[in-house]
Every structure is written in structure tokens, then in C-alpha cells.
Amino acid sequence: QRTDYIKFCENIIDRFEMTKRQNIQFIRKFPRGRFYVLIDRDKLTQVIDNIISNAIKYSPEGGIITFQVFMKKNRIRTMISDQGVGIPKENLSKVFDRFYRVDRARSRKLGGTGLGLAIAKEMIEAQGGEIWAESEWNQGTAIHFILPLDQGKGGAGRNDARSI
Ligand code: ATP
Numbered sequence: 005q006r007t008d009y010i011k012f013c014e015n016i017i018d019r020f021e022m023t024k025r026q027n028i029q030f031i032r033k034f035p036r037g038r039f040y041v042l043i044d045r046d047k048l049t050q051v052i053d054n055i056i057s058n059a060i061k062y063s064p065e066g067g068i069i070t071f072q073v074f075m076k077k078n079r080i081r082t083m084i085s086d087q088g089v090g091i092p093k094e095n096l097s098k099v100f101d102r103f104y105r106v107d108r109a110r111s112r113k114l115g116g117t118g119l120g121l122a123i124a125k126e127m128i129e130a131q132g133g134e135i136w137a138e139s140e141w142n143q144g145t146a147i148h149f150i151l152p153l154d155q156g157k158g159g160a161g162r163n164d165a166r167s168i
């Protein structure tokens with residue numbers, strides 16, 4: 005489905021802001037203009053829901069979650085970062101494995117199956133993208149993913165004032 009990506013992200017964050025129980029603040033940093041991606045909206049919603057849920061799960065009271073979108077030529081990069089417990093360097097690549105969870109005791113308490121990021125990786129790669137994690141232990145975590153822009157008619161990649 006051809007999707008206005010920023011609007012799509014805004015809707016997801018709005019939903020989290022309306023239902024959140026913890027004292028967590030969302031910051032949005034979006035580029036101006038309209039950018040279209042060709043995605044399966046249900047699947048990408050599931051991916052972003054899991055990344056934000058993880059960020060909330062591992063954040064302290066009063067933590068800030070930043071949702072930022074960057075444009076780069078014909079690709080769009082999304083970064084969702086938190087100020088939570090972080091992931092030790094040696095475990096970073098494993099969080100995308102099925103059923104992998106960093107700290108069993110901690111994770112059991114917080115619930116989940118360890119499938120969220122494995123599914124995210126499958127879905128992002130199926131849409132021609134990439135996903136990776138960056139983290140500092142006790143500082144926070146950032147999940148990045150890249151999706152190809154839908155070049156659409158005219159092939160300019162972006163679809164703002166010029167396409168009217
Ligand atoms: P599920 O998503 O299936 O409910 P889960 O959240 O434990 O379970 P994933 O989303 O795949 O599984 O995440 C895998 C593991 O990576 C988590 O158990 C956690 O240890 C670690 N992790 C993921 N996101 C973060 C984060 N933002 N901060 C700290 N650790 C994280």
C-alpha cells in the first residue's frame with residue numbers, strides 16, 4: 005500500500021500517547037514534506053508497535069522516547085531511541101534472533117516471548133529494508149530501520165509541492 009510515511013508514524017505515536025500508563029514522553033523529529041513508502045501497513049504497524057513497546061518496557065519513569073525520521077536520497081531511515089537500561093554490546097546482534105532475550109530474569113518479569121524483533125527483522129527485510137540496533141549499557145537503546153521510498157510517478161522519490 006502506498007503510504008504517507010510521516011502521517012502513518014504520527015498516528016502510531018498518537019495512539020501510544022493516548023494509552024500510555026507510565027510517565028514517558030515522546031519527542032517527534034520529522035522532516036518537512038510528504039514521503040511515500042510502499043508497505044504492508046498492518047505489518048509495519050506491528051514492527052513499530054513492538055519497537056515502541058520495548059522502549060517503554062525498558063525505560064525509567066520520566067524517560068524520553070525520541071522518534072526521528074531522516075531522508076536520504078531514495079531511502080527513509082527511522083530511529084526510535086530510549087533512555088532505558090540498554091543492551092550490552094556483546095548481545096546487540098542477538099536481539100534479532102528468535103526467542104532471544106538479554107536478561108532472562110529481568111525479561112521474565114517484564115513479559116514477552118523474545119519474538120518481537122525477530123519478526124521486525126523479517127518484515128523490514130521483506131520490504132527491501134534493513135534494521136539494526138545501537139546501545140550503551142545503562143544509557144539507552146536506539147533501533148534504526150531503513151525503507152526504500154516509493155519513487156512513484158515522475159521518479160523524484162519525494163512527493164511534495166512539485167507534484168501538484
Ligand atoms: P516480545 O516482543 O515477543 O513480546 P521481547 O520484547 O522480550 O518479547 P524482542 O522485542 O524481540 O522480545 O526483544 C528481544 C530482547 O531485546 C528483549 O527481551 C530485551 O532483552 C532486548 N531489548 C529490546 N529492546 C530493548 C530496549 N529498547 N532496551 C533494552 N533492551 C531491549
Ligand code: MG
Nearest residue numbers: 054058116120
Ligand atoms: Mg518486544
